[in-house]
Amino acid sequence: QVQLQQSGPGLVKPSQTLSLTCAISGDSVSSNSAAWNWIRQSPSRGLEWLGRTYYRAKWYKNYALSVKSRITINPDTSKNQFSLQLNSVTPEDTAVYYCARTHDGYYDFWGQGTLVTVSS
């Protein structure tokens, strides 16, 4: 059974960087059949996919156009986890952030969610 455990601060100041980590158990971040995603959810924007990383003989990353200039998703093979960094945050980035695995074209495992509030 795959488990995803999220960690990171719940409060970030405007203009600073939001950083979250998703620790994987029961699978490998280097899996050749999975992709590792970040999604957020807010009342104003609903569910919004932010990006993903995956390994298919080399590392690939895809980012949503809405955050492409501010986002970085990195795998960490030594700790079997992946991370999200979102720069220059504003109150509009306040949301519940989820990490999730996609496998064969569907989302089968999700992290527990982290409420991140952007406020001074």
Add this chain to the structure above:
Amino acid sequence: QSVLTQPPSASGTPGQRVTISCSGSSSNIGSNTVNWFQQLPGTAPKLLIYSNNQRPSGVPDRFSGSKSGTSASLAISGLQSEDEADYYCAAWDDSLNGWVFGGGTNLTVL
């Protein structure tokens, strides 16, 4: 404004059958498979349907999915009070090169 369009609300009485629609375009639903999720308050979305009409292990067969062209539907038969939740559709979008979600449908069991 979500890329996939769902009705904001739906309702039914216990035992009834309800359907929730999800409308997209040729770059998402028209060319890729659809996921459906159930979300209870304060929890992460739970996969209900994948590959348009497949149920993961443990999902009751009261839940079914279908797809035609650029639209998909989730049907819930034998409605139960525990089915009261938010429901979302999702698909990969080839033009955006990313996942897109519906805005969600809040289901009320009357």
